[in-house]
Amino acid sequence: MPFDTELTRRLGIKIPVVQGGMMHVGTADLASAVSNAGGLGIITALIYPDPEAFRQEIRRCRTLTDKPFGANLTLLPSMVPPNYSAYAQVIIDEGIKVVETAGNSPGPVIAQLKAAGIIVLHKCTTIRHAKAAIKLGADFLSIDGFECGGHVGEHDITNFILLSRARQELNVPFIASGGFADGQGLAAALCLGACGVNMGTRFLCTVEAPIHHNIKEQIVKAQETDTALVLRRWKNTTRLYRNKVTEQALKIERESKTGDFAEVAPYVSGKRGREVFINGDPEYGVWTAGQVIGLIHDIPTCKDLLTRVEKEAEETLRAKLSLVAPAPKL
Numbered sequence: 001m002p003f004d005t006e007l008t009r010r011l012g013i014k015i016p017v018v019q020g021g022m023m024h025v026g027t028a029d030l031a032s033a034v035s036n037a038g039g040l041g042i043i044t045a046l047i048y049p050d051p052e053a054f055r056q057e058i059r060r061c062r063t064l065t066d067k068p069f070g071a072n073l074t075l076l077p078s079m080v081p082p083n084y085s086a087y088a089q090v091i092i093d094e095g096i097k098v099v100e101t102a103g104n105s106p107g108p109v110i111a112q113l114k115a116a117g118i119i120v121l122h123k124c125t126t127i128r129h130a131k132a133a134i135k136l137g138a139d140f141l142s143i144d145g146f147e148c149g150g151h152v153g154e155h156d157i158t159n160f161i162l163l164s165r166a167r168q169e170l171n172v173p174f175i176a177s178g179g180f181a182d183g184q185g186l187a188a189a190l191c192l193g194a195c196g197v198n199m200g201t202r203f204l205c206t207v208e209a210p211i212h213h214n215i216k217e218q219i220v221k222a223q224e225t226d227t228a229l230v231l232r233r234w235k236n237t238t239r240l241y242r243n244k245v246t247e248q249a250l251k252i253e254r255e256s257k258t259g260d261f262a263e264v265a266p267y268v269s270g271k272r273g274r275e276v277f278i279n280g281d282p283e284y285g286v287w288t289a290g291q292v293i294g295l296i297h298d299i300p301t302c303k304d305l306l307t308r309v310e311k312e313a314e315e316t317l318r319a320k321l322s323l324v325a326p327a328p329k330l
């Protein structure tokens with residue numbers, strides 16, 4: 001057990017790695033596999049059409065692991081917003097101890113979770129949002145750099161700057177998110193001041209991720225240049241795997257005279273994105289992936305992945321100590 005950080009201590013986990021919330025992917029199967037492997041697995045609440053279905057998934061997860069696991073609640077702009085408070089209540093009723101929150105205006109949800117004594121890990125892409133979340137009561141921040149898969153924010157600050165700004169500015173512990181796939185990355189994040197890392201795309205490409213095998217093979221083939229940023233025009237910039245559909249969406253984004261979101265909506269539809277993971281055709285719709293896609297070369301089990309990450313991080317940190325000259329004898 002080489003790592004003893006604020007994250008491992010407070011969450012009761014062995015390896016300081018969190019599996020970020022993932023729409024269509026973060027089910028009990030993946031969450032339990034990550035938790036059984038020593039990290040923190042997370043079930044994504046909004047995969048489930050209603051709070052009751054989410055409750056059943058939490059209960060199913062309990063049959064698959066006796067280790068701690070968390071839930072993700074993502075608050076995104078929507079024509080008909082889900083009943084976030086009802087999902088949060090299920091988390092409370094079912095005794096989940098840690099929640100990853102993400103998105104806009106998390107105040108009421110964080111207040112509800114904190115009142116029940118739940119550890120809140122809020123994910124954000126700017127120091128300003130991190131500070132706001134601390135005021136709302138967040139216990140940990142997940143600092144999501146521009147490399148990340150999904151919502152990158154509008155400021156394009158990569159983790160080399162963002163993590164050090166977090167270390168300089170924040171008075172609560174933080175983990176590093178975006179661009180992490182191996183133990184060298186974990187070691188670097190710890191050196192920059194984080195107490196762990198969050199990984200999304202890397203977990204998408206594991207045996208237990210509940211998606212079609214073709215998509216995992218596509219990730220293995222892909223390079224770091226194979227993502228695209230869409231929806232900047234609507235201030236909802238999202239990093240996706242680059243394919244024919246993202247190219248079509250980008251063309252509309254560049255050329256639309258009206259700027260009406262309805263023109264691009266059919267291309268970026270979450271429903272079509274979900275189909276990709278079921279039918280295995282990487283060109284069928286848009287799907288989320290980070291630049292870290294270029295660092296992923298295999299499809300391991302979560303256990304093999306996390307064992308390797310832990311070993312690499314430990315070896316990296318120990319090996320780099322030899323670069324420091326011994327202190328002169330006085």
Ligand SMILES: Cc1cc2nc3c(=O)[nH]c(=O)nc-3n(C[C@H](O)[C@H](O)[C@H](O)COP(=O)(O)O)c2cc1C
Pocket residue numbers: 019020021022023025044072074101102123144147148149150151177178179180198199200201202204287288289290291292
């Ligand atoms: C397929 C996929 C779906 C995602 N869905 C969500 C989501 O619903 N809510 C959320 O907070 N983050 C979501 N994310 C972001 C991840 O939780 C994580 O923050 C991100 O992947 C980190 O960057 P990385 O991909 O470089 O590891 C998603 C990521 C992927 C790859």
